[in-house]
Amino acid sequence: MDYRKVAEQIYEKVGKKENLISAAHCAIRLRLVIADNDKCGSEAVEEIKGVKGVFFASDQLQIIFGTGTIRSAL
Numbered sequence: 001m002d003y004r005k006v007a008e009q010i011y012e013k014v015g016k017k018e019n020l021i022s023a024a025h026c027a028i029r030l031r032l033v034i035a036d037n038d039k040c041g042s043e044a045v046e047e048i049k050g051v052k053g054v055f056f057a058s059d060q061l062q063i064i065f066g067t068g069t070i071r072s073a074l
Contacts, residue, residue: 001050001069009048010063015039030063037061 014020014032019040021033034040037056045063046054053064 006048006050010045010051013041013044013048014061015041028064028067028069030065032061032063033059034061 010030011017014034015036019035021035023033024031040061042054042056042061045051045061050065050069051063052066055062055064
C-alpha cells in the first residue's frame with residue numbers, strides 16, 4: 001500500500017487542514033476530530049483503497065485500516 005497516497009487522499013476528502021482539529025491513532029484506526037462534518041466526504045474516504053470502514057463516534061471520524069496497517073505507516 002502506498003501510505004503517502006492514502007494519506008493525501010484522506011487529507012483531501014476530509015477538508016484539508018482547515019477542517020482538521022486533531023488527529024490520533026490506535027493499532028487499527030485513524031481518529032480525526034473534524035471542525036465541520038458537512039465539509040467531510042466520509043463516503044469518499046471509505047472508497048479509498050486500503051480503508052476498510054469509516055464512521056463517526058464520540059465526535060471523531062474513525063477510519064478503519066485493520067491490524068498492523070497504522071503501525072506500518074508510521
